[in-house]
Amino acid sequence: MSSTELRPDSVDRTMSPMAQIAQARSRRRAAMVSMLTRWPALVAAAAVGIFVVGVSYRLSAGGAPAQLYYLTFWAGVLLALLPGAWLAVTATDRHRRGFALAMVGLVTFVPKYLRNPFAPSYHDEYAHWYEALQVLSRGRLFQGNALIPIVEYFPGTAALTAAVTRLTGLSPWCSGELIILVAHLLALLGVFVLVEAHLRSARAGAIAALIYALNPSEMYFDTQYAYEGIAVAFFVWVLALASLAARARGTRRFTLTVAALLCAGGAVVTHHLTTVFLLGVLSFLASVGTVRAWRRARRSRAHVCDSCRTQLTHEPGPDRGVLVWWAVLAGTVVMAGCWLVFVAWPTVSYLSPYFGGSLRQLAAMTAKKSSSGRVLLAASVQPLWERGMTALVPLIAGLFSLKALLMLRKERGVWPFDTLALMAFGLLYFPSVLFLFAPSGAEGARRSWAFSFVGLALIGAYLLRRFPDWGRPRVPARWRTPMALVVLTVLLIGGVGGGLNDPYRFPGPFRWGTDTNSASAEARTVGRQLAAEAGPVRVVADQYTALQLIAYADLDVAAPSQDFPAWALVQSGVDPSRELAGMLYGSRFNYLVVDVRMAEQAAFNGTNYGSGDPLVGRVTPMDYLDRLDRVPWASRIISTQHLRVYRLNLPLLGQPMRGGQ
Amino acid sequence: MSTAGADRARRAVDPGHLTLCLVGFVGLAVALSVAPTPVPVRALVVLPALVLVAGGSAAALVLGRRDRARGAAIDAVAAADGADTATDGDGDGERPDALLRPVLTVLFGLLALLASTLLLAVLRVPLSTRAILLSTAGLTLVLLLAARGRTVLPRRGAAAEPVPLPSRSSVRAGLGVTAAVLLLVAAVAGAIAIQPTTVDRYTQLSLDNPGVVRGEPLTVAAGRRVLLRWTLSSYGYPLTRADPTVDVTVGGVTPVAVIARQSSPGSAATVGTGPVDRLAGTVDFVAPNTEGLYTTRLAITPNAAPVTDRTEIVVTMQVTR
Numbered sequence: 001m002s003s004t005e006l007r008p009d010s011v012d013r014t015m016s017p018m019a020q021i022a023q024a025r026s027r028r029r030a031a032m033v034s035m036l037t038r039w040p041a042l043v044a045a046a047a048v049g050i051f052v053v054g055v056s057y058r059l060s061a062g063g064a065p066a067q068l069y070y071l072t073f074w075a076g077v078l079l080a081l082l083p084g085a086w087l088a089v090t091a092t093d094r095h096r097r098g099f100a101l102a103m104v105g106l107v108t109f110v111p112k113y114l115r116n117p118f119a120p121s122y123h124d125e126y127a128h129w130y131e132a133l134q135v136l137s138r139g140r141l142f143q144g145n146a147l148i149p150i151v152e153y154f155p156g157t158a159a160l161t162a163a164v165t166r167l168t169g170l171s172p173w174c175s176g177e178l179i180i181l182v183a184h185l186l187a188l189l190g191v192f193v194l195v196e197a198h199l200r201s202a203r204a205g206a207i208a209a210l211i212y213a214l215n216p217s218e219m220y221f222d223t224q225y226a227y228e229g230i231a232v233a234f235f236v237w238v239l240a241l242a243s244l245a246a247r248a249r250g251t252r253r254f255t256l257t258v259a260a261l262l263c264a265g266g267a268v269v270t271h272h273l274t275t276v277f278l279l280g281v282l283s284f285l286a287s288v289g290t291v292r293a294w295r296r297a298r299r300s301r302a303h304v305c306d307s308c309r310t311q312l313t314h315e316p317g318p319d320r321g322v323l324v325w326w327a328v329l330a331g332t333v334v335m336a337g338c339w340l341v342f343v344a345w346p347t348v349s350y351l352s353p354y355f356g357g358s359l360r361q362l363a364a365m366t367a368k369k370s371s372s373g374r375v376l377l378a379a380s381v382q383p384l385w386e387r388g389m390t391a392l393v394p395l396i397a398g399l400f401s402l403k404a405l406l407m408l409r410k411e412r413g414v415w416p417f418d419t420l421a422l423m424a425f426g427l428l429y430f431p432s433v434l435f436l437f438a439p440s441g442a443e444g445a446r447r448s449w450a451f452s453f454v455g456l457a458l459i460g461a462y463l464l465r466r467f468p469d470w471g472r473p474r475v476p477a478r479w480r481t482p483m484a485l486v487v488l489t490v491l492l493i494g495g496v497g498g499g500l501n502d503p504y505r506f507p508g509p510f511r512w513g514t515d516t517n518s519a520s521a522e523a524r525t526v527g528r529q530l531a532a533e534a535g536p537v538r539v540v541a542d543q544y545t546a547l548q549l550i551a552y553a554d555l556d557v558a559a560p561s562q563d564f565p566a567w568a569l570v571q572s573g574v575d576p577s578r579e580l581a582g583m584l585y586g587s588r589f590n591y592l593v594v595d596v597r598m599a600e601q602a603a604f605n606g607t608n609y610g611s612g613d614p615l616v617g618r619v620t621p622m623d624y625l626d627r628l629d630r631v632p633w634a635s636r637i638i639s640t641q642h643l644r645v646y647r648l649n650l651p652l653l654g655q656p657m658r659g660g661q
Numbered sequence: 662m663s664t665a666g667a668d669r670a671r672r673a674v675d676p677g678h679l680t681l682c683l684v685g686f687v688g689l690a691v692a693l694s695v696a697p698t699p700v701p702v703r704a705l706v707v708l709p710a711l712v713l714v715a716g717g718s719a720a721a722l723v724l725g726r727r728d729r730a731r732g733a734a735i736d737a738v739a740a741a742d743g744a745d746t747a748t749d750g751d752g753d754g755e756r757p758d759a760l761l762r763p764v765l766t767v768l769f770g771l772l773a774l775l776a777s778t779l780l781l782a783v784l785r786v787p788l789s790t791r792a793i794l795l796s797t798a799g800l801t802l803v804l805l806l807a808a809r810g811r812t813v814l815p816r817r818g819a820a821a822e823p824v825p826l827p828s829r830s831s832v833r834a835g836l837g838v839t840a841a842v843l844l845l846v847a848a849v850a851g852a853i854a855i856q857p858t859t860v861d862r863y864t865q866l867s868l869d870n871p872g873v874v875r876g877e878p879l880t881v882a883a884g885r886r887v888l889l890r891w892t893l894s895s896y897g898y899p900l901t902r903a904d905p906t907v908d909v910t911v912g913g914v915t916p917v918a919v920i921a922r923q924s925s926p927g928s929a930a931t932v933g934t935g936p937v938d939r940l941a942g943t944v945d946f947v948a949p950n951t952e953g954l955y956t957t958r959l960a961i962t963p964n965a966a967p968v969t970d971r972t973e974i975v976v977t978m979q980v981t982r
Contacts, residue, residue, distance in 0.1 A: 043841040047848035054852020061857050098760045099838070106845065114852050139787030141779075159778040159788075160771070163797065166790040168708050169700040182767060189764045237768055244761075255723040259769070266772055269779065507856070521861040525896060529867055533874045590876055629975040632954045635879075636975040637868040647876055649977065657977075658912055658953035 025478075042083045046103055049080025050110050057114055060506035066381040069506060073111070074493055080107040085488065088206040097202060101192055101209050105185040108213050112223035113181075115507065116516075119173060122504065123515040124226035126551040127151050132161040132172045142343075146550050146557050153344035156270025157227045176225040183233040184223055188213060190236035191454060195461045197243040198419040208461035214491045215453035216393075216499035222450055231271030232450050235278050237263040239422070239454065242282075242328045246321020246418060257324050264332040268339050272347045275336050277451040281425050282329040288421040289322035321418060381502050389494030394433050396491060397456060401427060404463040419458070426455020446499065503604060512595075513603025518544040523595070526643045527553030530591065533637075540566045540584070541593040542608040545643070549593060558589050560609045567609035570594055573624050575631065581650040592634065592646040599625055632657055674826055680809045684802065686710050691798050694790070715801040716770025718808035723765065724758050726812045773800055862897035866961050866972040869941070873976060879957070880979045881948045886918075891974065893940045893961055899928075900938040903964040909944055911978065912955040916946040952980045 056073035060066075084103035091097040115121065120129040127147035134143035141155040141162075151158075157176070164175035191212040196205030212218065222229045238260050245256035267274045340347060380387075404423070412420060429452040435445035467480070496505075503514035511517040527549040530537070538556045541549055546557040560566040564583060568576045569592055576584070584590075598608050599622040607613040608620065628634045628644070632652040638645035690710035694703060777796040778788065786792050827835075869890035873879050881887050893905060907921040923942030944959060957978045962971045 039837065039841065043844055047844050050845065050848040051852050051855075054855055057852070058855050058857060094759045095834070098764075110849060110852075114849065114856075117853055135788065139789060141782040141788070155779070155782070156775060159782070160775055162788050163774045163778045163793050164708060166788065166793045167694060167711065167797065168704040169698075170704055179771075182771060186764065186768055186771070189760070190768075193761060193764070233768075252725060255725070259719075259723045259765075262772055263768070266775055269775070521896065522863050522865075525865060525894075529865065533867070533871070629958070629973075630956060632977045635868075635873065635977050636973065637874050638865065639867075639972050639974055640865045641863045641970050641972070647874060649876060649878060652878075652954065652977065655954055658949075658951060658955055658980075 042087060042100075042103065045083045046080040046107055049076045049078070049107065050114075052076030052079060053111055054114055057507050060508050063509050066502070067383050070383050070386060073506075077107070077111065077492070078489060080110075081492070082485065082488070085210050088210060089203060091206075094202065097206055098189070098192075101188055101206060102185055104210065104213055105188040106181075108188075108219050109181055109184050109223050111505075112220050113177060115220075115505070117177075120225065120551065121516045121519065122224045122226070123547065124148065125224050126515075126547045128157050128161075128226050129173060129176065130551045130554075131155075131158045132165070132176060135159070135162050136165060136172060146559070147547065149559075150272065150344075150347055150350045151227070153347060154227055154270055154272060156266065157225075157230055159269075160230065173225070180223060180225055180229045183230045186233040187222075187236050190233060190240045191457055194236065194240035194243055194454070195458050197240065197247060198416070198422065198458060199462060199465065201461075201465055204461040204465040207464050208457035210488070211457040211460040211491075212453050214488075214495045215449050215456075216446065216495045216497075217450040217453075219496050220500045220505060221446070227271040228274060228447070228450065231267045231274035234263045234267035234270065235274050235451060236454060238267065238278060238328065238332075239281070242321075242324055243418060245328075246324040246416075253324065257327055260324075260328050261331040261335075264328065265335050268332070268335045272344070272351060273447055274451075275332075275339075276351075277448070279329070279332060279336060281422075281451070282325060282332055284425060285418050285421045286322065286325040286329045288424075289325055289417045292417040293322055321416070325418065382497060386493055386497040389490045390497035391494070392490055393494035393498060394430065396487065398430065400463055401430075401456070401459050404459045407463065407466070422455045423459045423462070424455070426452055426457070426459050428452040429456055510597075511604055512597045512601040513544065513605050513608070515544065515547060515605075517604075518597075519548060520642070522640050522643050523548035523593075524552045526593065526638055526640060526645060527555060529638055530593075530645055531555060534591065537591055538587065538589045539591045539593055540569055540589050542570075542595060542598060543610055544603075544608075545593055545595050558587075560612060562612050565612065567613055570598075570624060570628075571609065571613060571615045571620060573621065573627065575633075575653055576650075578653070581633075581653050584648065585650045590648050592628070592648055594625055594628065594644045594646070596622070596625055596642055596644065630657070676809070680805070683714055683805055687714055687798055687801050687805070691794060694794050711797050711801050712770030712774060713766055715773035715797070715804050716766040716768065718801070718804035719769035719773065720762050720765040721808040721812045722804070723769075724762060727758070727762070773797065773804065776800065860897045863895075864963055864970065864972050865894045865896065866974055867892050867894075868959075868974045868976065878979050879976050880981060883948060883950045883952055883980050883982060885948055887946055887948050887957075887978065889944050889957070889959055889974075889976070891942055891944070891959060891961065893942070893963060893972070895938045895963065898938075900940050900963060905940070905964055906960075906962040907942070907944055908958075908960040908962075909946055910958045911946070911949060912957075916949070918945075918947050920945040948978070948980050952982055954979055 053073055053076035056069045056076060059069040059072060081104060084100045084107060088097055088100035088104060091100060116125075120126045127145055128151060130147060131143060131145050131151050134145075135141055135155070135158045141159055142152055143158075145151045157179075160179050161172055161176045164170065164179060165172050168175065170178070188209045192202075192205040192209040194205075195208035196202050199205070217228075222232055241256050241260035241263060245253050245260060248256055264278060267278055408415070408420070408423070429449060432445040432448045432452065467484075502508075503511060503517045508517050510520065523545050530539070530549075531553040536554050536556065538558065539546075539549060540558045540560075549555040550557055558564070558566045565580060566584065566589065568580055569584075598620045600619070602617055602619045606617050608615070625644075628646055629636060632655045633650050634646040634648055636644050637647050687710060690707045694707045698707075774797060777800045778793060780800075781788055781792050781796050786796075868874060869892055870879070870888075879887075889909075893900070904923060907923075909916060909919055909921075921942065921944045923940055925940075927940075928938055942961075949955060955978045957976045958973055959976075960971050960973045963969060
């Protein structure tokens with residue numbers, strides 16, 4: 001659109017006065033939008049928005065009311081995001097569109113980066129940062145990891161971090177953040193390329209990338225320094241490159257297939273869950289393609305009419321890429337199988353409780369109205385309006401998907417099998433929402449959204465690129481932009497609200513029982529002091545102090561379970577059983593670290609020692625902690641205002657003490 | 662001037678010379694990485710040089726030769742029509758890869774970095790700077806030569822196509838992107854700068870009897886003297902010269918002949934914990950006359966504002982005959 005066309009005074013005088021006013025208004029609006037989406041304005045808006053997000057963090061860290069810092073946060077994010085989003089959808093130039101999408105990617109990365117720019121804060125970040133430090137200090141991959149044992153077997157993140165650290169001299173943390181930023185941008189651009197290939201529309205690609213950016217994992221979970229953030233980019237690019245290969249011919253098809261396989265290899269060595277989802281979606285795509293080809297062959301044998309044949313010419317080759325999908329699937333199966341068998345066999349025992357456990361819990365909750373059912377967003381300071389939008393997200397996604405399915409019903413023969421199969425994969429989002437109500441399924445449900453949203457993004461792009469030609473009732477032109485902005489805002493706020501909880505999203509005063517806001521300098525110095533005096537010893541500690549002890553002091557912290565109830569040292573008013581004492585002594589868990597704040601506040605996350613904690617949701621009685629100073633089998637050797645370190649001498653268990661206390 | 666016209670008017674460079682330039686660029690990156698170069702230079706030159714050359718070469722291997730003239734023409738038509746159908750990687754493989762190629766460059770660069778590090782792990786070579794540099798640079802050169810071989814070498818005896826240098830508009834766009842990035846980085850830096858900094862103030866008391874810390878029981882003959890060594894560290898506040906209060910009880914009773922000594926407080930440099938003052942001391946007392954296990958409680962109360970909390974260590978003492 002030229003600047004002359006945009007001038008509000010250039011109104012057609014032959015029109016009726018009302019029409020002239022409407023036209024002038026429309027042009028003024030267009031001129032305003034054009035001005036706001038020019039580069040300097042767009043970048044300036046993003047910069048101001050980022051700064052406002054910083055202000056919201058300052059407010060939350062200072063203990064301001066939740067309403068205030070949430071509103072400030074969203075004002076900043078929307079100011080930074082909406083102009084870029086608008087340009088990404090409306091631009092006609094590929095470079096402008098690409099740059100706008102990169103801006104969207106940057107803006108969705110920044111809130112997490114500002115949350116903890118200099119050191120790990122999330123649980124998984126501690127594990128990966130520790131792994132990278134171990135790899136760098138020992139010069140070898142596959143280092144044991146007490147926080148997430150499985151990280152050892154998926155060295156992609158640590159390998160990339162080590163390489164960037166060595167080549168640049170940046171700190172491991174900075175290197176990791178740089179890699180995550182690049183992967184985050186790659187994932188968004190990958191969705192763009194994927195959907196553009198399927199719907200043959202760059203605008204649809206941009207819409208899909210935006211929808212993907214709204215997924216609950218995108219702004220916080222997948223931008224943390226952890227393996228999924230990197231592997232998701234590989235996942236998206238396997239699908240994008242295989243889709244391009246399926247639509248290419250000759251050498252280009254071959255090279256694109258090889259490229260897709262290389263990305264699959266990247267996913268396999270980086271993250272187990274991504275590999276599982278990748279295998280699932282590839283199997284589904286290849287199966288759907290084969291079934292469709294078989295049905296078509298059967299129909300053609302039955303002499304399908306020529307007109308039907310003409311309708312299907314959207315797909316150029318006879319196989320239309322089925323072989324590409326099978327090749328990528330076969331390659332991924334071989335790579336994942338070899339990796340599992342020869343390198344990462346413990347993954348099986350690590351993942352199986354999540355699948356089986358969550359299904360059992362969900363079935364139990366369906367059978368009886370159990371009191372153990374989860375209350376979503378419980379114990380949260382999240383404002384009501386954000387919770388409301390979170391509840392609206394599945395509803396809006398459901399309505400959109402339903403509309404898309406109704407539209408697809410009339411033209412499903414037109415679209416290639418892989419497009420339809422990817423859309424069907426996106427529908428996985430809806431059953432996964434149910435799993436939020438099962439304690440051990442909630443994590444898996446949330447983790448599936450980074451993958452299923454690829455399909456949902458395709459559905460959304462298919463639908464929205466044809467908006468407003470959806471049939472009756474037609475939306476008036478002047479309502480389209482505000483409507484689109486409102487829906488985008490609701491999906492963005494609701495999506496992020498459905499992801500991580502308040503302590504993960506916002507800095508704040510010390511709060512016992514969170515991975516993020518329970519971190520203290522005291523725990524770090526105590527850990528270092530213990531390591532300096534006793535070496536890299538084995539320790540029993542609560543799940544929050546454990547993060548600091550492992551990451552900063554390289555101590556080996558026990559992972560309590562029903563078979564190894566190490567919590568009994570602290571969460572009980574009696575001596576540990578002989579059996580537990582034997583296990584602790586035999587495994588050389590000779591030290592105990594206690595944070596007395598667990599006797600002041602109930603853990604925000606509910607537990608102090610993982611899912612088997614006998615005092616779930618309750619404060620540990622102070623007497624349980626103080627009795628450790630009166631038993632013969634524990635000597636307090638380091639002490640601060642809040643932390644106590646005991647040297648255990650369990651052979652003295654049951655011996656009588658002399659004198660008063 | 663149209664984009665196609667601009668391209669025609671653009672100056673071109675011989676592909677052989679360009680290959681040599683890229684090899685030289687990789688060599689420069691290796692030299693900078695080996696030499697004691699400042700971190701910003703390494704981050705802004707070494708990493709991009711290796712990653713982008715490796716990734717760009719891999720992208721060229723996958724996507725093949727650039728068809729600049731056709732790409733520019735299609736872009737121009739698409740822009741003029743306001744159409745959104747100029748797709749990358751379509752069936753005929755000759756549409757413009759305007760967005761796909763740079764994005765794949767970064768993706769394959771990341772994969773090359775990962776592959777070269779994993780290769781070292783397979784070969785059981787320690788992941789030192791030199792090893793990672795050599796493996797990445799080696800892979801980069803292999804990819805570069807393969808890509809130049811595929812995309813630059815003349816086909817069927819035809820002359821090699823000259824590679825156009827970046828146009829003025831590309832340079833302007835690059836400068837614009839750089840300015841945008843600098844502005845956004847400044848915004849992020851500003852947002853970080855306004856975050857409140859909190860200093861944790863606390864005191865740490867530790868027992869300095871190495872045997873007890875490592876698990877040996879504190880065993881003493883009845884009626885003999887016992888010596889406990891301790892260190893008091895203050896974090897986030899200085900210890901004053903005023904002596905801290907020292908209390909000892911054994912089995913709930915104050916022992917006889919207690920002698921407490923302490924050194925003057927001194928600053929100790931530590932990494933990542935803020936300012937630290939330290940004060941070392943000992944406490945010496947007579948053990949009970951009756952054998953058995955006793956709880957020995959040593960409490961230190963620093964007389965230094967703002968922290969005056971009593972801190973304790975509690976040791977099980979075994980009194981023998």
